[in-house]
Amino acid sequence: MIKYHPDHNQLLQFARGEAEPAWALLIAAHVDMCPHCQDELDSITEKLSEQLLPEASLATTDISFDSMMFDIMKLEPIETETVIPEKHFLEWEGRQFELPRALRRVATKTESWTKLVGKLWQAPVDLGDMGKGHFIYMEKGGSVPEHTHRGNELTLVINGEFEDGHRCYDTGDFILMNQDNTHMPVSNHDDGCLVFSFVDQPLHFTSGLARLLNPFSHLFFK
Numbered sequence: 010m011i012k013y014h015p016d017h018n019q020l021l022q023f024a025r026g027e028a029e030p031a032w033a034l035l036i037a038a039h040v041d042m043c044p045h046c047q048d049e050l051d052s053i054t055e056k057l058s059e060q061l062l063p064e065a066s067l068a069t070t071d072i073s074f075d076s077m078m079f080d081i082m083k084l085e086p087i088e089t090e091t092v093i094p095e096k097h098f099l100e101w102e103g104r105q106f107e108l109p110r111a112l113r114r115v116a117t118k119t120e121s122w123t124k125l126v127g128k129l130w131q132a133p134v135d136l137g138d139m140g141k142g143h144f145i146y147m148e149k150g151g152s153v154p155e156h157t158h159r160g161n162e163l164t165l166v167i168n169g170e171f172e173d174g175h176r177c178y179d180t181g182d183f184i185l186m187n188q189d190n191t192h193m194p195v196s197n198h199d200d201g202c203l204v205f206s207f208v209d210q211p212l213h214f215t216s217g218l219a220r221l222l223n224p225f226s227h228l229f230f231k
């Protein structure tokens with residue numbers, strides 16, 4: 010069950026089109042998976058459109074909203090629809106994972122999987138001007154070495170579960186980590202865990218031998 014959501018302000022920024030592009034992408038993908046946030050976003054959008062179009066909400070206006078929509082629907086499409094390529098499923102070692110709608114376009118830019126350490130895999134995704142996102146797959150027992158963050162780390166759980174020494178995350182959870190958070194994600198779920206992650210600064214590894222990874226931290230999800 011989804012327990013972690015974007016907060017109200019993040020949804021509001023998203024609805025206004027003011028969220029950073031990478032945030033917008035992950036929030037949109039979470040909303041695709043989360044009926045709770047769909048409802049909240051609907052009510053935010055409704056309030057925003059009332060503020061922006063006060064006349065549309067008045068039943069007494071000459072041109073009713075319905076007739077305006079009717080006129081719009083009558084219009085012929087200007088040009089034939091262009092088909093935008095999408096990737097509905099992501100494959101890893103013969104398994105298929107269904108992707109939320111918002112990730113299907115960017116997922117066409119997914120590079121191949123590479124094994125990082127232990128049972129941890131990553132596949133970079135070219136997000137154009139935003140830089141790179143990553144699909145990360147932890148096999149059962151796989152973990153990301155303990156680290157803290159120099160910037161923001163946004164994560165959406167696509168399939169499976171993981172825990173990080175503080176909390177357990179389930180499919181659909183939206184997770185924001187920053188300089189205040191040190192954690193060590195590990196998946197003990199039978200199916201492992203697939204997430205989509207975006208970091209704006211390289212991770213900083215904090216414990217034991219993993220510190221030796223710091224010169225290479227840009228290879229991890231960045």
Ligand SMILES: [Zn+2]
Pocket residue numbers: 011013014015039040043045046047
């Ligand atoms: Zn939600």
